[in-house]
Amino acid sequence: MDALSKTVVLEISKLVEIESKMLKIEINRGRNEISSLTEKLQLMEKLLYMQGNRQDFTAVAMVRDRGLVLQPDRTTQPAINSSQHPGESPRDAITSSTTEDTNQQQRVEPAQSIENAVLEPEIVIKEEPLEEQCGVFDNRSKCESVNPVVVIAPVKSEVDLCPPPVRQVADKQQFRLDYTPVLRSLGCVTEQQFEEILVKIQQEVDRRKCLDITSAERTAAIRDIYRPLHPHVYHLQESFLAPRFKQIVEYCRGISACEEGLLELLDEMPGHRVYRFPVFEKQFCEELLQELEHFEKSAAPKGRPNTMNHYGILLNELGFDSGFISPLRELYLRPITTLLYPDCGGHCLDSQKAFVVKYDINEDLDLSYHYDNAEITLNVSLGKDFTEGNLYFGNMKQVPLSESECAEVEHRVTEGLLHRGQQMHGALPISSGQRWNLIIWMRASEVRNKLCPMCQRKPSLLEGAGGTRGFRTQLAMIWEKLTKAALVEISNIADECSAVLHTEISLHKTENEALKKRCYSLEVQLRAAREAQSYPGHGSSLAHRHSADQPHHSPEIEGVFGKDWCMELWRDDKALPREKGNVDAAAMTSLQAQTIDLIESDPELIFVKEESYDDHPIGHGHHMPLPETPTGAGIFENNMLHRSVEQQLQSELNNFQLMTESHSTSQACTQAALPTEHLIDEATINTIDI
Ligand SMILES: O=C(O)CCC(=O)C(=O)O
Ligand SMILES: [Fe+2]
Structure with a gap:
């Protein structure tokens, strides 16, 4: 058996060595490319800014989570139903789901109209590990279309310019063909301007390529540096869960469970397939928040939760995935999603990206209209003494914005909202306090292996960094050898x-x-x-x-x-x-x-x-x-x-x-x-x- 252990150590060391070599190569390559792309992006920002002030439309570059989100102002995003009811404020267009919500709606200040919403241009870039941007469909594999999807669109006629694959971004001619009309319309006319944009895009592509490495580095550093305040919250316990949630799950686990029966136990937003139910106990939410605040104050490195939220915490990097989020998804949420969303992979959710988003008066106030890189999303309100900040939901992303009708949903502390990831939604601004939410983007490789939810194409899977095979595959081979x-x-x-x-x-x-x-x-x-x-x-x-x-x-x-x-x-x-x-x-x-x-x-x-x-x-x-x-x-x-x-x-x-x-x-x-x-x-x- 001693010989066996030696073989294990030898094989795993070899694997780790190869892996780290590959990562180093990737890092170097990425670093070189980052600087050139940064410049391009800056130029693009300038262009869009000029364009935004000059023209009467919002330049929305919706990245579909893996690309650039170029929007002149975040408050333009809740421009809900504005196309249907010109002159109406976006909030006026939101229909409420409950009586309580109606009252809530009446108390809300009207938001800015599209016309006066164009303020500062903002480039929001999804910051997720590359493999989470577009089709991580199995371990280490990535959808080939990893470069940002540049969707530049006036609000009323969204134009989705599908991205050329990475290789083609390098192909200037192709890029020119694909993007010249839009870029021209935005004021990018000279050769120099065009070149600068190219550089920026390339830099962004490369930055994304490095994200998984930087995330791994942060995770390791957090493990070394950070000492948790409440270590117990990292391991899911039944006592954390609201009794009603446990009852709902119990029902779903039963052999005679059906959607109709389940719906009787949930609050439903009619027509939207958005459901609300209690998830956690209040005490657990408080302890979790204390833990997260403790982490925030620590010297440990922090990544941005996604490309849109500036404040929050990536729970996988903090160590919540294996002991908390995965069991929560597997044991409690999947029985529910199996009944509610069998058509969206609810029965075969097999991975997740979990993070906490934080809104504060001097930080992010709201979240623009968007859809998630997820098949199903659970959004649980954790607290802290905020006012306003409700969520609103529109149609599935395929439905043109002009045809979308949105509804506002009150989000109560300890409760969760369950919705399809591809359903357009946003968060309205808070007016006081802080708002912390736990977001779990649940994914089903069975679904996304067929159609990438970000670029709507059949993904051609690429091997990730770390050699010609994924880490797990290699580990499996070692295991076989050992056996x-x-x-x-x-x-x-x-x-x-x-x-x-x-x-x-x-x-x-x-x-x-x-x-x-x-x-x-x-x-x-x-x-x-x-x-x-x-x-x-x-x-x-x-x-x-x-x-x-x-x-x-x-x-x-x-x-x-x-x-x-x-x-x-x-x-x-x-x-x-x-x-x-x-x-x-x-x-x-x-x-x-x-x-x-x-x-x-x-x-x-x-x-x-x-x-x-x-x-x-x-x-x-x-x-x-x-x-x-x-x-x-x-x-x-x-x-x-x-x-x-x-x-x-x-x-x-x-x-x-x-x-x-x-x-x-x-x-x-x-x-x-x-x-x-x-x-x-x-x-x-x-x-x-x-
Ligand atoms: O702030 C919220 O509650 C919405 C968050 C959200 O939709 C997201 O992170 O995908
Ligand atoms: Fe979302």
Whole structure:
């Protein structure tokens, strides 16, 4: 197993080494390209600014999460229904979902109209790891169209200029063809201006390419630097969850659960498929906020939650994913989304991007109209003492803005709003306090592998940085190698073990054979001794020889195995435990019993004893057939066997008594006169007749 661990370490080190080399290359390349693209972007900003002030439309470059969001002012985004009701304020166009919401609506100050909304141009760039921008469809793979989607559109006629793939951005001619009309309309007319834009775009592309690396670096730094205030909030517990939420989930887990039944348990925004329900307990929200504020104040590095929110926290970098967000998605949210959104991958959500967004009077106040890079989004309000800041929802992104009708939804602390990621929505400005929200963008690779939700194309997946294969794939290969190595190692160990066992078995066999012979020999001597007893004149020499050759302690057969004869092993004393001092006498009794038994009955009885030698079990095929014994066939139990031998000895002695009385003198004289060696020889061929 030690060799195995070494292989693991070796393989993983190799993998990490390759991975880091690839990352370094990527970093360098990205750094070089960033500077040139930055300039281009600046120029583009200028152009758009000029254009925004000059023309009566909003230059909205909606990036569809992975591209540039160029919007002159964020307050222009809630220009809800403005096209349908010219002159009406965006907020007037919002329809409320509940009575409470209606009251809320009446209290709201009218927002700026589109006409007066064009203030400062703003470039909002989605800041997510590249793989989250457009089609991370499996580990390390990315949708090929990774460059920003430049969607430059007046509000009333959104124009989506699909992006050329990265390679083509480098192809100036192609870019010119694709973008010249729009850029011209925005005031980009000279060759120099055009060049500058190209540089900026390229820089943005490259910046995005590095995002996963910088995120990994931040994650590592946070792990090193940051000490949590409430470590327990990182691990999802049932006690964090609102009782009603648990009931809803319980219902969804039931086999008879259906959408209609579920809808009775939720607040629904009619026609929008937006649902509201309690998610967390108030106390948990407070503790989570304390933890997040503690992190905010710490020296740990922080990334922007996305391209649109400037303030907030990426929960994966802080370490919330594995212990909190993933189980929340898998165990609690998926049963709900399975019933509510089977058509949007609600049944197969398999990853997420989770973050917290923060709104404050001196920071972000609201969030522009947008859609998410998600199949389903859960947005939970965490607090803190804010007023206003409701959400509003329009149609799915495919529906032209001019045809969209929006509705405002009150967002209450501890409650969640569940909606399709591709449904257009935004957050209205807060008027006081802070507003913190937990956002979980839930994704289904099954869905996005077919159609990228950001560029609406079938994604052609690219290998991510880190070699030709994804990290997981490589890890799987290492695992396979390890399994094979383990198999070989384990087989070797098994082979060794069985070889030892086989050797031991054959040793035992040899030992048994020798012991058998020895038993016969002793038996012969015993017999001679008996006869000497009956015929004192002839037997004295044999009796003497017996006592000299076979002392009454364990005999040794050094010539056979170079080890002591072990009577205990042979006889298996487990069933008849004895004090050490009694062993020798008992051994001899038993030996005598066996010796006679060998002659009286089938010698194979000896092998039955060996089988009960359970410290060295004999494998299949080595079992000896059980003889029919006077005490019954196949008795393995040691003391039973021992008793049977004793009984046999007793009967043997009785027989012997009878025989000595009835034997003729001549017979006895002939036997007694035989030399001992000859007797032994005869005994070994098992032909002694008594
Ligand atoms: O601020 C909010 O509640 C909306 C956040 C949101 O829609 C998003 O992050 O995708
Ligand atoms: Fe959103």
